[in-house]
Amino acid sequence: EVQLAESGGDLVQPGGSLRLSCVASGFTFASYWMTWVRQAPGKGLEWVANIKHDGSESYYVDSVKGRLTISRDNAKNSLYLQMNGLRAEDTAVYYCVRGGSDFYDWGQGTLVTVSS
Amino acid sequence: EIVLTQSPGTLSLSPGERATLSCRASQNVNNNYLAWYQQKPGQAPRFLIYSASSRAPGIPDRFSGSGSGTDFTLTISRLEPEDFALYYCQQSGTPPWTFGQGTKVEIK
Numbered sequence: 001e002v003q004l005a006e007s008g009g010d011l012v013q014p015g016g017s018l019r020l021s022c023v024a025s026g027f028t029f030a031s032y033w034m035t036w037v038r039q040a041p042g043k044g045l046e047w048v049a050n051i052k053h054d055g056s057e058s059y060y061v062d063s064v065k066g067r068l069t070i071s072r073d074n075a076k077n078s079l080y081l082q083m084n085g086l087r088a089e090d091t092a093v094y095y096c097v098r099g100g101s102d103f104y105d106w107g108q109g110t111l112v113t114v115s116s
Numbered sequence: 117e118i119v120l121t122q123s124p125g126t127l128s129l130s131p132g133e134r135a136t137l138s139c140r141a142s143q144n145v146n147n148n149y150l151a152w153y154q155q156k157p158g159q160a161p162r163f164l165i166y167s168a169s170s171r172a173p174g175i176p177d178r179f180s181g182s183g184s185g186t187d188f189t190l191t192i193s194r195l196e197p198e199d200f201a202l203y204y205c206q207q208s209g210t211p212p213w214t215f216g217q218g219t220k221v222e223i224k
Contacts, residue, residue, distance in 0.1 A: 045153075045161065045204055047213040061212045095160055101208035102151050104172070106160035 002026040002105040004096045009110030012086055020081040020110055022096030030054070030074040033100025036081050038092035039109070046092075049081070050100045063089075086114045118142055118207050120216035128224040135192040137219045139205035144185050146209030152181055152190045155202045155218075164203075165190065195221070 008020040020036070035050040049070040051058040058070050067085040072078065079096055093109035119142040129135055139150065148168040153161040163172045165181035168188055178193040192199055200223050205216040 044217050045206070045215040047206075047215070059211060101149065101213060102163065102166045103153070103161070103206070104163050106162075108160055 002098060004098065004105060004107030006094065006096045006107045006110040009094065009112045011113045011115065013116050014087060014114055016086050016114070018083045018086065018112060020083065020094055020096075020112070022079040022107060024077045024079065024096075024098070027098065027105075029072075029077040032098050034070075034072060034079045035097040035100055035103060036070060036079075037095045037097050037103065037106075038090075039095070040089075040092045043092075048094070051079070052100070083112070086112075088114050090114050117212050118145065118210055118214050120205050120207060120214055122203075122205060122216035122219045124219060125217075126220045126222060128222050129195055130224045131195050131197055133195050135190075135195055135199070135221055137190040137192075137203055137221070139183075139188040139190070139216050141186040141188070141207060143210075145188075145207045148184050148188075149207060149209040150181075150183070150188045151206045151208070152179075153204045153206065154199075155204065161204065192221070 003025045006022045036048040038046050038048050049060045051070045055072050069082040071080045091114045093111050095109045096107040097103045098105040121140045123138045150168045152165040155161040169181045180191045182189045202218045202220050204218050
C-alpha cells in the first residue's frame with residue numbers, strides 16, 4: 001500500500017521560512033516523479049512543483065519561483081519543500097503526491113499558515 | 117497557462133441518477149492529457165481518470181471519462197452514496213499543470 005506522510009507545517013510570519021518533508025513507502029520511490037500540490041482553505045487545488053526521479057530536473061509554478069525549492073533524498077525515500085520568503089497567499093494545505101503529471105497517490109497534507 | 121472551467125458549479129442529484137460533469141479548456145490540451153480527481157471533505161483527492169478516458173486502478177466502472185481537444189466530460193453512470201463529493205479536472209499537456217475550480221455533486 002502506498003503511503004505518503006507529510007510533516008513540517010506550522011504557523012509562520014510573513015517573510016519566514018519552513019521546510020516540509022514527506023516520507024514515502026509502499027512503492028519504489030526512486031522510480032517516480034514526485035510533486036507538491038497545495039490547497040488554500042476552502043479553495044481549489046494548485047500544482048506547486050515537481051521533481052524528476054533522480055532529482056536532476058524540477059519545475060515550479062511561477063508564483064513560487066525563487067522562493068520555494070523542491071528536493072528529494074532517494075536513500076531516505078523522502079521528498080522536501082524548502083519554503084523561504086513566505087507570503088500570506090502561501091497559506092494552504094500542502095500535499096505530497098506520487099507522480100509528475102498525473103497524480104496517482106496523495107498524502108493527507110500538512111497545513112502551512114502564514115500570518116503575523 | 118491553460119485555464120480549465122468546470123460546469124456546473126454544483127450538481128444536485130439523487131442516488132441512482134446519472135451525473136455529467138464538464139471541463140472546458142482555454143486552449144487545446146496536448147495529447148488529451150486530462151485527468152479527473154474526487155475529493156471528499158477533510159480528505160485528500162483521489163485519482164479517478166487519466167488521459168481523458170482511462171480509469172485509474174481500482175476505480176469502479178461507473179466512472180467514465182470522454183472528450184478531446186478542449187472539451188472533456190466525467191460521467192458517473194449511477195450515483196452511489198459515496199460518490200457525492202467534489203470533482204476536479206486537471207491538465208498536464210502544457211506546463212504549468214492546472215486544475216479546474218471543481219464541481220460539487222450533492223444529494224438532492
